Amino acid sequence: MDYITSTAALSLLLGGLGVFGLFRLLQWMRMKAYLRSAVVVITGATSGLGRECAKAFHAAGAKLVLCGRNVEALEELTRELAASPASQGKTHRPLTVAFDLADPESIAPAAARILQCFGHVDILVNNAGISYRGTIADTKVDVDRRVMEINYFGPVALTKALLPSMVTRRQGHIVAISSVQGKISIPFRSAYMDKNTAQGRSPAEVAQEVLAAVRKKKKDVVVADLVPSLAIYLRTLAPRVFFSIMASRARKERKPKNS
Structure with missing residues (x-):
């Protein structure tokens, strides 16, 4: 009984995967x-x-x-x-x-x-x-x-x-x-x-x-690559941290101009 049940479950799984694969193919087409x-x-x-x-x-x-x-x-x-x-x-x-x-x-x-x-x-x-x-x-x-x-x-x-x-x-x-x-x-x-x-x-x-x-x-x-993508999430979830980082970056970019 357990064998029959397992076989039936496997058949249902494979059948479901087949239907899903067909659905994905039709969607792609x-x-x-x-x-x-x-x-x-x-x-x-x-x-x-x-x-x-x-x-x-x-x-x-x-x-x-x-x-x-x-x-x-x-x-x-x-x-x-x-x-x-x-x-x-x-x-x-x-x-x-x-x-x-x-x-x-x-x-x-x-x-x-x-x-x-x-x-x-x-x-x-x-x-x-x-x-x-x-x-x-x-x-x-x-x-x-x-x-x-x-x-x-x-x-x-x-x-x-x-x-x-x-x-x-x-x-x-x-x-x-x-x-x-x-x-x-x-x-x-x-x-x-x-x-x-x-x-x-x-x-x-x-x-x-x-x-x-x-x-x-x-x-x-x-x-976007990893860093810009993370920056978007940081801007949303931790804006104070984000603006602190941007302020530091601005100071570093300005230094050569004033030196």
Whole structure:
């Protein structure tokens, strides 16, 4: 009786694992199919993370609308993607829309051109942004305004311009990309965060993380190494300790300047 019971339990376990494995396979296939032929708009597509995101989403089979200020750079990227091995018969040729996020008057016309490319937008990747390094006392308000215009108001305006079409179709995915330093206070990043790609993940690695997050439709993803990840938790759980460490770091960074 014990043998029969154990065999039955094992069969049920293996059967459950089989069902779970099948479920995971179907889920993976569904996530992979989600991006195939999806219309993906990427801002700031000509350099850094935006460029790598363009490569990643293009290889996944998405229909890309690449956005940026430099027409020549956008066309060069389009040619590069079209000539890539991933393009052999299974991808779509990217389209481009050039405009400046810092110009509020250009955003509505740009959104209209974006919608004309494929008739709709499935995924908007708000990637474009600028960085700045400096103390609060030395940073002019004009710098703060420009950073906010490009990094906040521009993406918000573009999102609002494309949102009605998503609501009408009852389908849409909006991705907001920012530095992990937006979650914590770092010395000398008064207006926005300095880019330290040499000390962190490469743009290609982060692009794959973005692609995976979109496929899985995750709500919030932190892509960072151990120390920045711990800093986020420390900022939340022990803010006094966190700010004490940051103050010490600020003093150390300022010393060479005053010596």
